[in-house]
Amino acid sequence: MKALIISDTEYDNEIFKRLHSAVSDVLKQKGFGTEEIPISRGMLAFCMGCFGCWIKTPGECVVNDDIARINNAVMNSDAVVYLCPIVFGQYSANIKSAIDRWLPNVLPFFITRPDGSTMHPRRYESYPAQVMIGYGASSGDDAQLFLDIIKKHRSDVEAFVYSENDEELTSSLDGIELKKTGGLL
C-alpha cells in the first residue's frame, strides 16, 4: 500500500516535526510505504485559472512543473495525507498551490449533489483516501474555519486539527479508511 505525505517547508517548525513523526509512525504501522512531497516556496506555479486542465490538456495542468509528478503520485496512491499549516484559517500558500492545481483531477461540468449543492464530477473511477491535518492555528476560530472549509463542502476529504496529542491523532487516523474510494467529490 502506498501513502503520500505532502507538507510545507515554510512551516517546518516543532509542531510540524512532531506531527510528521506521528503520522509517519501510524502509516508505517499500518503497512504503508510512504513517499514524501515537501513543497517549498516557488516550487509550484500558482494556478492561473486558465481552465487549460479542462479544455486544452484535459486532466493535466498546462504548466509543466512538479505538479505533474505530484498529481500522478496522488492519483496512484492509496492514501494522501496533507500536513497543512493553518494561516488565517485556511491552508498556507504552498499547500494551497498543490490543492488549487489538483483541479485537473475533476471534470469541468456541474452536477448536483444529494444535499442540493453544486459540484464537479469525478474524472477517475476511484480516488485515494485524502486526509488534511491542520496545525499551528493561532486560535480556535482559525482551527474551526480550516475544518469548515473542508468539511462543509467536500465529501471526499477527511480533515482534523492536530492539537499535539499523538494518541488523538492515531485515533483519528484509525477512524479513516485509508484506501481508494469511489465516492462523490
Added chain:
Amino acid sequence: MNNETKNVVLINGSPKTAGVSVSGTLASVLEQRLSSAGMSVKNICVRKNISADNEQDFRSIMTADALVLLFPLYFYCLPGLLIRYLQDFYEFFERHKGETAGGLNIYALANCGFPESSNNTEALGVIKSFSAHINAAYRFGISLGSGSMFGVQGAPFMKKPMAAIDAAFSVIADDVANGKEPLGDISIQVKMPKFLYFLGGNMAWNKMASINGLKKKDLYRKPYGA
C-alpha cells in the same frame, strides 16, 4: 463627518494571467465609484506584483483608511496566489506594526463559479481572520454566486445582480466615509434556472475544447491512469 480624503487600497486577487477577470473588472468598477466619491484609490493586481518587491504597496496598505480584497473562490477559500500575498504582507506587518496608527477597515468581494453564493462564506471568514491578525476591522463582505456571469457584458439575468453590486459598492463608499455600525455580509445570486446555468456551462466547455482541437471524448482523458 471626517472631511479628510480617504485612502483606499483595492487588491485584485485574481490569479489570471491573461484575459479579463471578474475580480479585475469589478475592482475597476469599484475604483471608479470610490474615486467619484472623492477618495484616493490605489488598485493593486496581485498577479502582476507577485514577484515584485511589494514593500511600497505593503506600506500603502498599512497606512490606508480602507482595504478591499476582490478574488475568486478556489477550493472554497482564497487562491494560493492571494494567500501568498497576504502571508508576505503579514510578515511585513509584523516587522512594522508599531509604525502606524491603525484604524484600517477591510471589505471583501468573493465570487464563485457555482450558483450558490454561500460557497464563499468561509473565504470571507479567512478575510475576517486576516483582519483580526493585523488589528484591522472587518466591516463586511460581498459574496457572488455564478461569478463567471459578472464578467460578461449584456449577459441574461444580470440586470438585478449588477444593480445589487452597484448598491453594495455604494455601501462600501458610505462606510469608508462614515461607517460606525457593524454591517453584515451581502449575498448576491443570479436568479437563473440551475439547469440553464449548467447547460450553458457545459456548452461553453465543449465549445472551448473544440476551438482547441479536442473532441468531446477528449475531455474525459485519464492521464494518471488511476
